[in-house]
Amino acid sequence: MLIHSEFAQAVGRNVHRLRTAAGTSLADLASASGISKTTLHGIEQGQGNPTLSTLWALATALRATLGELLETPASTVEVVRAADRRPAVEGDAVSARLLHRIRLRGTVEVYDITIAASSQHSDAHLPGVEECLVLTHGHVTTGPADAATELTEGDSIRFDAARAHVYRGHAAHNRAVLLMVHPDS
Numbered sequence: 001m002l003i004h005s006e007f008a009q010a011v012g013r014n015v016h017r018l019r020t021a022a023g024t025s026l027a028d029l030a031s032a033s034g035i036s037k038t039t040l041h042g043i044e045q046g047q048g049n050p051t052l053s054t055l056w057a058l059a060t061a062l063r064a065t066l067g068e069l070l071e072t073p074a075s076t077v078e079v080v081r082a083a084d085r086r087p088a089v090e091g092d093a094v095s096a097r098l099l100h101r102i103r104l105r106g107t108v109e110v111y112d113i114t115i116a117a118s119s120q121h122s123d124a125h126l127p128g129v130e131e132c133l134v135l136t137h138g139h140v141t142t143g144p145a146d147a148a149t150e151l152t153e154g155d156s157i158r159f160d161a162a163r164a165h166v167y168r169g170h171a172a173h174n175r176a177v178l179l180m181v182h183p184d185s
Helices: 005-021 026-033 037-044 052-062 066-070
Strands: 077-080 088-090 095-097 106-114 119-122 130-137 139-144 149-152 156-160 165-169 175-183
Touching (some): 005 037, 005 066, 026 052, 077 139, 139 156
Antiparallel strands (some): 139 165
């Protein structure tokens, strides 16, 4: 097996999504990539087992990266705990640990926020808006109203803010860095 079966569905959805977004027919993509229409259809259905060279040919024809074909769909809520192992690098004076990757075309607003030991309900923002919060002090519950998550110092969360969401402080002093990601209109 050249790609794991759990990724076959994701690859198929990604190829279909990219092909549709490009306005390309199945036949045109098959021709441009040098892959038979039957094989391409199987890949899009998540039933294929494409080789690396097949995936590269598709990526090239779609003007996409290999990663865009392989990437599993992002969850609408991503929580990173302070103790979670994440990709990290160290320099002479700075160490960096990747918490979240946010693809964007738009504006990022960065806020230093405090969250009182009470609760606040926030209505849904415009479609495409995401929030990413890194808790620097305290203990809070935040995220989509139907899937709020407790965070402690050092934890972070990224979620689709086009859903109603909550902020609830549990400690006397709660502080965080909030990134509001607004797509271009």
